[in-house]
Amino acid sequence: GAVVSQHPSRVICKSGTSVKIECRSLDFQATTMFWYRQFPKQSLMLMATSNEGSKATYEQGVEKDKFLINHASLTLSTLTVTSAHPEDSSFYICSAWTSGVTDTQYFGPGTRLTVL
Amino acid sequence: KQEVTQIPAALSVPEGENLVLNCSFTDSAIYNLQWFRQDPGKGLTSLLLIQSSQREQTSGRLNASLDKSSGRSTLYIAASQPGDSATYLCAVGSSNTGKLIFGQGTTLQVKP
Numbered sequence: 001g002a003v004v005s006q007h008p009s010r011v012i013c014k015s016g017t018s019v020k021i022e023c024r025s026l027d028f029q030a031t032t033m034f035w036y037r038q039f040p041k042q043s044l045m046l047m048a049t050s051n052e053g054s055k056a057t058y059e060q061g062v063e064k065d066k067f068l069i070n071h072a073s074l075t076l077s078t079l080t081v082t083s084a085h086p087e088d089s090s091f092y093i094c095s096a097w098t099s100g101v102t103d104t105q106y107f108g109p110g111t112r113l114t115v116l
Numbered sequence: 117k118q119e120v121t122q123i124p125a126a127l128s129v130p131e132g133e134n135l136v137l138n139c140s141f142t143d144s145a146i147y148n149l150q151w152f153r154q155d156p157g158k159g160l161t162s163l164l165l166i167q168s169s170q171r172e173q174t175s176g177r178l179n180a181s182l183d184k185s186s187g188r189s190t191l192y193i194a195a196s197q198p199g200d201s202a203t204y205l206c207a208v209g210s211s212n213t214g215k216l217i218f219g220q221g222t223t224l225q226v227k228p
Contacts (some may be wrong), residue, residue: 005160032214043205043218093159097214103148103167105214107160116151 002095013084014116020078020109021107029074030096034105035067038091046104050077067101084115118143122209122219129196130196130227136220137191138208144184147209151180151191154203164191196226215222 003026013019023033034053036044048069050056056069066088068080081088092113095105119142129135139149148167150162166172166189172181179192193200201228203223207216 004159034214043220044207046215046217049213049215084151087191091157095160099212099214103209103212104150104162104165105215105216106162107152107161112155 001017002026002096002106004094004106004108006092008111009109010112010114012116014101015085016083017026019081019084019095019113021094022080022112023077023079023108024049024098025075025106028096028106029098030057031074031079032075032097033071034095034097035069035077035079035096038093038094040091044093047079081113085111086097086115089113089115117221118208118210118217119145120206120217120219120223122204122206123217124222126156126223126225128225128227131196131198133196133226134192135196135224137204137206137224139189139191139219140207141187141189141217142217143210143212144187147211149176149182149189150207150209152187152205152207154205154221156203159214160205173183193224198223198228200224201226 005024006020035047048056048058050071058064071077093110095107097105138223150165151163166182177194203221206219
């Protein structure tokens with residue numbers, strides 16, 4: 001199957017700093033990338049849908065000014081958590097998908113964010 | 117609004133047992149349904165994808181069924197092994213946009 005990477009895998013930062021997470025599709029071009037967050041022992045919650053070359057679509061309740069998403073190419077999307085606070089500590093997972101090619105989404109390994 | 121529920125939340129079985137994980141969804145107008153596996157602290161691995169027109173899919177010891185009219189899907193695992201221990205997530209796609217709505221997952225422990 002297709003491979004999706006995320007970087008970094010783990011990050012610890014101080015409250016108030018910004019953190020950028022990269023999501024790359026390594027061996028295919030993804031028209032769409034999805035960003036999820038997962039709290040301990042909970043399921044994945046979709047945060048936003050990112051289409052290459054256009055603005056991301058955010059789910060209800062997700063602050064677009066806090067979670068900046070950029071999808072500059074068909075293989076790279078970035079999520080920047082701006083002015084992170086302890087409540088933003090979570091597991092962030094991206095997935096990549098290509099419309100009309102496959103219905104399967106390919107997930108990255110996730111990024112563990114801890115805000116002190 | 118689509119809601120996906122998985123029962124049970126946790127399951128512990130001895131090695132070798134056959135088991136069934138359940139997933140229910142509130143809106144039967146789905147595009148597809150997928151089962152994923154998640155190991156602790158890791159991303160998701162796709163196990164099976166069932167299109168809305170299909171009734172079941174099989175892969176090795178795994179069999180997933182779909183009954184849209186009743187809003188249910190089951191994941192059957194035959195001859196369970198300790199390596200099957202993980203959290204299993206059911207996700208419903210409601211359109212061809214790729215968006216998925218996830219259930220809470222069932223955490224499976226297979227004891228040797």
